[in-house]
Amino acid sequence: MQETPYDFEAGAILLIDKPLTWTSFDVVKKTKFALRIKKIGHAGTLDPLATGLLILCTGKFTKRIEEIQAQEKEYTGTFVLGHTTPSFDLETEIDSTSATDHLTEEMLTEAAASFLGEIDQTPPIYSAVKVNGERAYALARRGEEAEIKSKRVTFKQFELTSIEGNQVHFKVVCSKGTYIRSLARDYGVKLGCGAYLSMLVRTRIGDYRLEDAMNLEQLQELREKQLAHHDRHTGA
The missing domain is CATH 3.30.2350.10 (Pseudouridine synthase)
Incomplete structure (x- = not known):
């Protein structure tokens, strides 16, 4: 999983490795809270007893949900x-x-x-x-x-x-x-x-793969790093 600079609020496509027993809505809710963003949705439900690639779209990229869902x-x-x-x-x-x-x-x-x-x-x-x-x-x-x-x-x-x-x-x-x-x-x-x-x-x-996904802990760490980077460069 490569670290990529995201603007979560404006719009991002996030590849998440969904944990076992979690619903897709659980992941959306957890991510929304962790990133403190308003607009987020997932592109294709995974059953609670399934794991693997769950794609989340935030901000303006929520418009791409149907397009992503339609892929094989x-x-x-x-x-x-x-x-x-x-x-x-x-x-x-x-x-x-x-x-x-x-x-x-x-x-x-x-x-x-x-x-x-x-x-x-x-x-x-x-x-x-x-x-x-x-x-x-x-x-x-x-x-x-x-x-x-x-x-x-x-x-x-x-x-x-x-x-x-x-x-x-x-x-x-x-x-x-x-x-x-x-x-x-x-x-x-x-x-x-x-x-x-x-x-x-x-x-x-489609072309989105599980090996490029992050787990929820990695997503939280990425968010914290970006906030720290922002604070350093703005003097906050």
Whole structure:
């Protein structure tokens, strides 16, 4: 992570490595307080149980949020085969178990290849998708059912990077609006054994990369250095 001079209030694009369990809104709120700025937003939500690249835009650069959100995304992560959860990840408990002993590497690879290109995908019920004006996850946590419409998404790459027992490690390059939790569900359905997402890292959005991101402590340190530099040169 290179230190770059930012004018946070006027406008900046900040690459943040989102911590595990934090919501994207938590990061925005923390950053807004740390930098003491008025205008800030994020360009693409990450689930609380995902980590990796979250792009924040401040000041005049908030106008670029939609442009950044529209760019392709890259993820790495892990699917656990033979189990399902209602949320398709670790937010909820396992609700079904199936055998996976019969699955071969060839079967796993062929199933992954079937998702390449443009497909219809239904977002998870535990998601921020709005149903009749309310977030789907709010309905799900109350035990209510909701009909969520599918949408067209594109998978440019779905590569299995390694296989350890019933854990499949992967890399995905996909379009805006894709849910990797839904991919876990659909992949498990394709294999006939069920699957859920146990780990997810967003590594890239367009040309913005995780290796260039900073954590929140580094952001705070950068802010303090810039304030000290400003004070030295203004005699404050």
